[in-house]
Amino acid sequence: xxxxxxxxxGVDSNAKKSPRRIVFIxxxxxxxxxxxxxEQLQTFxxxxxxxAVAVMTLAVVLVWSxxxxxxxxxxxADPSHTPNPAKAPWYFLGLQEMLHYFPxxxxxxxxxxxxVMALIVIPYFKVNIEAEGLFLRDRGRxxxxxxxxxxxxxxxxxxxxxxAALVPTLIMAALMLFAAQSSxxxxxxxxxxxxxxxxSYWVMTWFLFxxxxxxxxxxxxxxxxxxxxxxxQGA
Amino acid sequence: MAKTVDQYFDDLQHTRVWRSIFRxxxxxxxxxxxxxxxxxVFLHLLSSKVRTRMLSFxxxxxxxxxxxxxxxxxxxxxxxxxxxxHPSVPQAYADTKDLQFVVSSGMFLxxxxxxxxxxxxxxxxxxxxxxxxxxxxxxxxxxxxxxGVILLLVTLLLSYTGYLLPWDQLAYWAITVGxxxxxxxxxIGDKIHFLLLGGHTVNANALxxxxxxxxxxxxxxxxxxxxxxxxxxxxxxxxYNHDSEPATxxxxxxxxx
Numbered sequence: 087x088x089x090x091x092x093x094x095x096g097v098d099s100n101a102k103k104s105p106r107r108i109v110f111i112x113x114x115x116x117x118x119x120x121x122x123x124x125e126q127l128q129t130f131x132x133x134x135x136x137x138a139v140a141v142m143t144l145a146v147v148l149v150w151s152x153x154x155x156x157x158x159x160x161x162x163a164d165p166s167h168t169p170n171p172a173k174a175p176w177y178f179l180g181l182q183e184m185l186h187y188f189p190x191x192x193x194x195x196x197x198x199x200x201x202v203m204a205l206i207v208i209p210y211f212k213v214n215i216e217a218e219g220l221f222l223r224d225r226g227r228x229x230x231x232x233x234x235x236x237x238x239x240x241x242x243x244x245x246x247x248x249x250a251a252l253v254p255t256l257i258m259a260a261l262m263l264f265a266a267q268s269s270x271x272x273x274x275x276x277x278x279x280x281x282x283x284x285x286s287y288w289v290m291t292w293f294l295f296x297x298x299x300x301x302x303x304x305x306x307x308x309x310x311x312x313x314x315x316x317x318x319q320g321a
Numbered sequence: 322m323a324k325t326v327d328q329y330f331d332d333l334q335h336t337r338v339w340r341s342i343f344r345x346x347x348x349x350x351x352x353x354x355x356x357x358x359x360x361x362v363f364l365h366l367l368s369s370k371v372r373t374r375m376l377s378f379x380x381x382x383x384x385x386x387x388x389x390x391x392x393x394x395x396x397x398x399x400x401x402x403x404x405x406x407h408p409s410v411p412q413a414y415a416d417t418k419d420l421q422f423v424v425s426s427g428m429f430l431x432x433x434x435x436x437x438x439x440x441x442x443x444x445x446x447x448x449x450x451x452x453x454x455x456x457x458x459x460x461x462x463x464x465x466x467x468x469g470v471i472l473l474l475v476t477l478l479l480s481y482t483g484y485l486l487p488w489d490q491l492a493y494w495a496i497t498v499g500x501x502x503x504x505x506x507x508x509i510g511d512k513i514h515f516l517l518l519g520g521h522t523v524n525a526n527a528l529x530x531x532x533x534x535x536x537x538x539x540x541x542x543x544x545x546x547x548x549x550x551x552x553x554x555x556x557x558x559x560x561y562n563h564d565s566e567p568a569t570x571x572x573x574x575x576x577x578x
Contacts, residue, residue, distance in 0.1 A: 124372055124373070124374065124565060125372070125373040125374070126370040126371060126372050126373060127370065127371055127372075127373050127376060128351065128354045128355065128358075128369065128370055129354075129358045129364070129367050129368060129369050129370060129371055130354045130355075130357040130358045130364065130369070131354070132376075133367075133371045133376065134364075136376060136383075137383070137386045140383040140386050140387055140390070141386060141387065141389070141390035141393070144387050144390050144391070144440070145390065145394060148391075148394060148433060148436055148437050148440060149433060151432070151433075151436045152429055152432035152433035152436055153429065153432075155432065155436070156421075156428065156432055157431050157432050157434075157435035157436070158491060159417060159418070159421060159487060159489050159491075160489040160490040160491045161489060161490050162411055162414045162488070162489060162490070163410075163411075163414065163488050163489060163490055163492065163493035163523075164490060164493070165493070165522065165523070167490075168494065169490055169494055172494035172495070172497065172498050173494075173495065173498070174495050174498045174499045175480060175481060175484050175495055175499075176439075177442050177446075177477060177480070178481075178499060181502070182498065185502070189505075190501070190502060190504070190505030191505045191506075191507060194502035194505045195502070195505050195506050195507070195510075202470065202474070205449075205470045205473075206467050206470050208453070208458055208466065209458040209459065209460075209462070209463035209466045209467075210463060214458075215459055215460070217456065286453075287454070290450070290453055290454075294450060
């Protein structure tokens with residue numbers, strides 16, 4: 087009879103919002119307690135209405151595009167006549183730009199394979215979960231590692247003359263150095279913002295920057311023989 | 322006294338036929354509205370309530386919703402396009418020409434399908450980056466992020482397979498350039514290339530394969546994963562907002578960005 091109780095009891099007594107609830111928490115289990123109750127809207131009809139408005143707005147934009155701009159249609163496919171340049175769809179032009187610098191097994195298989203792998207594992211690594219500014223703790227050591235990576239990558243891109251990828255890398259490196267010089271106490275808002283960015287932010291933003299730049303170059307700046315042309319030079 | 326439209330609709334909802342179709346019953350109480358979601362085979366994938374804060378435009382930019390919107394437009398335009406299209410050489414090209422110049426609204430259908438496809442690829446990328454910058458891949462949403470990456474790949478494949486179907490020079494050489502990359506895979510590259518095209522070059526077999534992939538296999542795959550993607554949003558606690566997470570999960574996941 088003298089055994090200590092195997093549970094603790096709690097009462098949620100906000101009778102206006104919910105019926106009285108009594109919870110028993112045994113030692114081996116724990117209840118997930120909500121931080122707070124915040125305002126919610128019913129999915130039916132409020133949220134569905136907003137979703138419908140969003141989709142309809144998009145549909146209006148797309149219908150207008152379809153009325154104003156015609157989809158391209160060239161001559162019948164001719165295996166004996168290769169257009170110059172032969173371009174992939176726009177979302178693969180970043181890859182095609184990479185193929186210009188590296189052998190297919192690197193640019194066509196290794197790089198996209200690594201990108202997909204990297205995307206998949208993002209949520210499973212603690213470094214992507216932590217949201218602390220990259221240079222706020224252990225600054226000296228992290229700066230040394232940063233210098234090593236940034237100069238190594240830049241040198242690699244320089245040796246292979248991948249200037250298209252080198253320029254965004256250098257811009258990102260400069261931004262990161264600026265962030266390293268900043269702190270949460272910095273006077274400017276931009277510096278405070280940059281100082282609070284974690285490593286995952288920098289890596290993803292670098293990737294996004296490269297993706298946009300390489301895709302744009304492949305789309306607008308490449309002509310016959312994959313040579314550099316300005317968009318206003320025409321075909 | 323004349324009845325209003327609302328009253329007619331109300332009467333309709335009380336008829337035996339209506340009640341036999343919709344399980345949730347009628348009325349505008351919170352309970353009935355929740356049931357309208359929970360008791361519907363399509364809507365039950367969604368939460369019955371959403372945090373008001375997450376419905377502001379800046380919270381998500383509605384990118385996921387808009388991606389679904391493009392997908393629906395693509396299905397709605399793709400099916401009529403299939404009625405006018407033979408996946409054979411060189412008939413495919415002639416059919417595309419007919420869509421441009423003979424079929425009523427054929428040009429409009431093809432334009433809308435094409436621009437919506439580009440929009441969908443763009444929106445999927447935008448959605449992914451927005452989710453990343455919100456940190457919405459955090460526990461317990463890891464696997465839904467992975468499903469999202471799968472859906473990104475399925476979207477790219479859908480767009481890529483559709484690219485060949487007009488069978489013009491643009492289509493032919495874009496697919497030739499793209500499929501040659503498959504050959505670069507070590508050891509089994511040529512096998513993959515052959516499997517994809519049904520031959521050593523882009524030919525009639527490739528067109529048929531891409532057609533089947535584009536109209537059957539990939540859309541069904543997309544629907545399968547989209548269903549899981551939506552259902553997991555509900556199961557994992559609704560649209561992610563750092564401040565709304567339970568305190569235990571929040572401390573495990575670090576301080577807010």
